[in-house]
Amino acid sequence: MTRKNTQSRPAYLQAYEVIRDRILNGEIPGGTKIVEEKLATELGFSRTPIRDSLRQLAHEGLIVNKKVVQPSEKDLIDLFEVRSLLEGASAKSAATYLAEEDLQSLSECIRMGKEGSFEEIMEANERFHEIIVQASGNALMIDTIDRMKSIIYLFRKTVVLNKRPRLIDEHEEIYEAIKARDTERAQQLMEAHLQADLDFCLRILRSSSQR
Numbered sequence: 001m002t003r004k005n006t007q008s009r010p011a012y013l014q015a016y017e018v019i020r021d022r023i024l025n026g027e028i029p030g031g032t033k034i035v036e037e038k039l040a041t042e043l044g045f046s047r048t049p050i051r052d053s054l055r056q057l058a059h060e061g062l063i064v065n066k067k068v069v070q071p072s073e074k075d076l077i078d079l080f081e082v083r084s085l086l087e088g089a090s091a092k093s094a095a096t097y098l099a100e101e102d103l104q105s106l107s108e109c110i111r112m113g114k115e116g117s118f119e120e121i122m123e124a125n126e127r128f129h130e131i132i133v134q135a136s137g138n139a140l141m142i143d144t145i146d147r148m149k150s151i152i153y154l155f156r157k158t159v160v161l162n163k164r165p166r167l168i169d170e171h172e173e174i175y176e177a178i179k180a181r182d183t184e185r186a187q188q189l190m191e192a193h194l195q196a197d198l199d200f201c202l203r204i205l206r207s208s209s210q211r
Helices: 011-024 036-043 047-059 073-097 100-115 118-134 139-147 149-161 167-179 183-209
Strands: none
Touching: 011 036, 011 047, 011 149, 036 047, 073 118, 073 139, 073 149, 073 167, 073 183, 100 118, 100 167, 118 139, 118 149, 118 167, 139 149, 149 183, 167 183
């Protein structure tokens, strides 16, 4: 997730971004107990912005019961079930309503996914899905996915780092279906794409738990 210039930003947003990025980058591992006083001292913030940032991170699911989340298999399956429902419907809408300039942006995301650095691929992957979700025009669906964004990032990182087969090929197939205005195929391909992500992440999770 792209860091923003923190100058003139409220202290709680600055604290939120620092803590979020440390969690997402693995500097604060899953299962770590979060202590307000310790974070305030380490990061140089007062406890109020730290408390507010932790509240936001809990809202996004990165902190559960004052510990950094360690998603279980059920958490993973539940997350992808929601994503499949929402993003599948969004892909169907995109095949009907997506503007030409957004189609060009999807194409650029695919190009970057094939040629970019790790960070560029991560950003292109996030942007690809974001454009399609926005096409739904449904504020509640968009907000639901937005609140899941940090958790989604963790699993996106898993599929990119571990080079899931056909990841970008599937993006290209979804793009072609949207471009062709084939609503049913766009929805089916998005659902199949997310199912492949889920299956891959579950294999990684199960492999890690057996070590």
